[in-house]
Amino acid sequence: MTPVGAELTDLDVSDVHAAIEWCYEQGWSDGLPVVPPETHVVERFAEAAPWAPTEILLTEPVRGIEVDGHTVVVNAVMAGCRPEYLSVIGAALRAMSHADFRLHIPASSTGGAAPVIVVNGPIRDAIGLNSGANLFGPGARANATIGRCVRLVLRNALGAIPGALDMATQGWFGKYSSCFGEREEASPWPPLHVRLGFAADESTVTVLATESAHNIHTCSGATPDMVLATAADVVRGLGSHSDGQSLVVIGPEHAGILAGAGINAEQLARFLYDSSHRTLADLRRSGRLEGPPQADDATRRRPRARVPEDFFVLVGGGDAGCSSAWFPSWSRGRGSVAITVSIDTGAVRASSPGPASAPGLGAP
Amino acid sequence: MKLRLVSPRLPLAGVMTQLAPRLTTVRGAHIGLLANSKRNGDRLLEAVGTRLTEEHGAIVHPVVTKPHASLPVHSHVLDTFQAEVAVVLTAIGD
Numbered sequence: 001m002t003p004v005g006a007e008l009t010d011l012d013v014s015d016v017h018a019a020i021e022w023c024y025e026q027g028w029s030d031g032l033p034v035v036p037p038e039t040h041v042v043e044r045f046a047e048a049a050p051w052a053p054t055e056i057l058l059t060e061p062v063r064g065i066e067v068d069g070h071t072v073v074v075n076a077v078m079a080g081c082r083p084e085y086l087s088v089i090g091a092a093l094r095a096m097s098h099a100d101f102r103l104h105i106p107a108s109s110t111g112g113a114a115p116v117i118v119v120n121g122p123i124r125d126a127i128g129l130n131s132g133a134n135l136f137g138p139g140a141r142a143n144a145t146i147g148r149c150v151r152l153v154l155r156n157a158l159g160a161i162p163g164a165l166d167m168a169t170q171g172w173f174g175k176y177s178s179c180f181g182e183r184e185e186a187s188p189w190p191p192l193h194v195r196l197g198f199a200a201d202e203s204t205v206t207v208l209a210t211e212s213a214h215n216i217h218t219c220s221g222a223t224p225d226m227v228l229a230t231a232a233d234v235v236r237g238l239g240s241h242s243d244g245q246s247l248v249v250i251g252p253e254h255a256g257i258l259a260g261a262g263i264n265a266e267q268l269a270r271f272l273y274d275s276s277h278r279t280l281a282d283l284r285r286s287g288r289l290e291g292p293p294q295a296d297d298a299t300r301r302r303p304r305a306r307v308p309e310d311f312f313v314l315v316g317g318g319d320a321g322c323s324s325a326w327f328p329s330w331s332r333g334r335g336s337v338a339i340t341v342s343i344d345t346g347a348v349r350a351s352s353p354g355p356a357s358a359p360g361l362g363a364p
Numbered sequence: 365m366k367l368r369l370v371s372p373r374l375p376l377a378g379v380m381t382q383l384a385p386r387l388t389t390v391r392g393a394h395i396g397l398l399a400n401s402k403r404n405g406d407r408l409l410e411a412v413g414t415r416l417t418e419e420h421g422a423i424v425h426p427v428v429t430k431p432h433a434s435l436p437v438h439s440h441v442l443d444t445f446q447a448e449v450a451v452v453l454t455a456i457g458d
């Protein structure tokens with residue numbers, strides 16, 4: 001049953017296309033056509049949902065908004081989801097409700113963050129989530145529509161309308177949809193969720209608000225040193241330097257090269273942390289650091305993180321090719337951190353040494 | 365064909381959308397200043413506060429700065445504003 005109080009509209013239209021156009025006119029779309037949320041379809045999804053229509057799935061405390069299960073279901077229908085995707089969507093929304101995610105900020109900041117959703121565990125195969133070739137690109141329904149549903153919830157329930165609440169200067173294409181799986185089967189290392197303390201057979205969702213991916217590309221018989229040197233150069237870039245967290249999605253070929261040299265995920269994170277340091281002179285010169293120059297600016301350094309564990313290393317992508325990717329947190333400080341939620345148990349892990357910015361660094 | 369569609373939005377009752385009554389004049393009014401901790405926002409507020417005081421006769425209170433731009437305003441700050449001022453100005457200047 002559609003909940004009492006749900007806003008309904010009776011349409012008499014010539015065809016489905018007219019209904020899609022009507023949805024556009026209501027401002028319900030992200031720019032792509034939506035599936036018209038017809039009552040019978042919504043009710044079918046609601047029956048399959050792992051929550052009650054009145055259950056609160058998303059909380060945004062700054063504006064005092066709570067999003068219920070019914071509203072999420074309607075947006076899932078519109079995004080083109082299948083009902084079996086709902087458990088992933090619910091976990092992602094719960095992660096984004098965590099106090100340390102600070103949802104209002106990535107939803108509204110000029111920095112233009114997208115909530116990037118990483119899925120681990122058996123549910124990837126159960127719903128056909130792509131973790132292989134073109135995992136950040138189009139082609140897999142689960143990837144495309146789970147991320148899209150989360151974005152539609154932000155738009156339609158939180159009011160994250162571009163130019164109104166969503167003040168992104170540029171944004172990025174991940175704001176349409178950003179969801180992929182870790183390719184655990186091609187990884188030489190324990191998967192991300194296991195290293196975060198979850199069981200290998202547990203399904204989890206990790207969400208981090210990030211800017212667009214930076215390419216870590218090195219080919220032509222790449223050696224471990226070549227991969228490391230390229231990655232080090234990417235993560236120390238001034239344009240994204242902060243004390244925030246980041247996702248490092250290593251392509252299977254690069255992962256094999258590194259593992260062949262005896263490098264594990266923790267060592268890679270430590271290497272990236274060490275390599276990401278910039279002098280205070282660099283940070284001040286680029287405006288990343290406030291205040292007048294100091295005598296020791298040329299010798300004092302800061303990392304692009306707070307601790308090595310702030311680099312979340314995982315594996316993803318196709319067998320062939322020499323690409324990896326770095327998704328840095330959008331925030332200049334520690335405005336929002338990664339949150340992991342177990343789909344199976346609801347357990348939450350906030351990977352957070354704390355929200356405060358390093359002294360002198362801009363916020364958020 | 366007939367379709368019955370369900371809105372993907374929240375009922376308005378779930379969203380804080382009601383605007384406070386507008387002032388008709390700032391002369392003699394108590395004005396609060398809230399900086400969100402981003403750079404230059406406090407300087408902008410100081411400058412606006414000075415002009416409101418000197419040119420428009422407002423009673424401007426000292427700038428209150430949030431500890432972090434990503435954090436909501438502390439409830440005790442809101443309580444103080446509610447008790448002492450008619451308008452709160454905020455600014456970012458980065």
